[in-house]
Amino acid sequence: MKTIICRHCDMVSHVPNMPSGYVAKCIRCESVIYKNSWCSPSGMLALCLAALIIIVPAFYFPLISIHLLGITEGTNLLQGALMMIDNAPVVAFVVLFCAVIAPTLLISSIALSSACLTFNYHPAYLPKILKITYILKHWSMLEVYMVSLMVAIFKLMNYADLYFGVGFYFFIALLLLNLTIISNYSNHSYWERYINE
Numbered sequence: 472m473k474t475i476i477c478r479h480c481d482m483v484s485h486v487p488n489m490p491s492g493y494v495a496k497c498i499r500c501e502s503v504i505y506k507n508s509w510c511s512p513s514g515m516l517a518l519c520l521a522a523l524i525i526i527v528p529a530f531y532f533p534l535i536s537i538h539l540l541g542i543t544e545g546t547n548l549l550q551g552a553l554m555m556i557d558n559a560p561v562v563a564f565v566v567l568f569c570a571v572i573a574p575t576l577l578i579s580s581i582a583l584s585s586a587c588l589t590f591n592y593h594p595a596y597l598p599k600i601l602k603i604t605y606i607l608k609h610w611s612m613l614e615v616y617m618v619s620l621m622v623a624i625f626k627l628m629n630y631a632d633l634y635f636g637v638g639f640y641f642f643i644a645l646l647l648l649n650l651t652i653i654s655n656y657s658n659h660s661y662w663e664r665y666i667n668e
């Protein structure tokens with residue numbers, strides 16, 4: 472039995488030991504207060520390493536190529552964000568942070584904490600990593616970028632010929648891995664393992 476305070480409404484709840492894959496919700500605001508993930512730290516480490524390998528081609532190779540008036544222009548995620556720096560620096564920074572910097576740091580921090588717990592190594596900086604991971608979880612928005620990209624593609628289809636680049640398929644793979652990692656990562660159970668082991 473664990474005593475957990477809801478982060479959203481401060482309701483104190485007593486959570487019994489649950490089988491893996493189950494979540495406990497706050498009885499007042501119904502937000503998830505505890506998640507017993509089916510994925511162990513070693514499994515999360517494998518998922519994060521796969522994502523970190525895919526992240527390079529996903530950001531580097533062209534996402535889409537546009538053929539208009541006899542000219543074909545391809546762009547990748549980084550170039551797309553950097554192109555906006557002159558006209559809309561704030562938007563460019565937000566896109567760069569939420570679609571590139573935050574997801575990369577989030578996957579790296581989960582990989583680092585998973586590696587520490589897998590190999591039973593408890594360095595002094597591990598609590599800081601767990602705190603940073605919790606904050607970054609709210610700023611990683613690859614799926615929002617994907618939705619905006621799809622909207623742009625559907626709008627541009629009427630005016631120009633569009634071709635999906637290699638980076639697009641790597642980006643889809645990265646998105647799926649990222650969603651699997653975030654939905655299975657439990658900051659609470661990582662803290663528990665850090666304190667108890």
Ligand SMILES: [Zn+2]
Nearest residue numbers: 477480497500
């Ligand atoms: Zn609550």
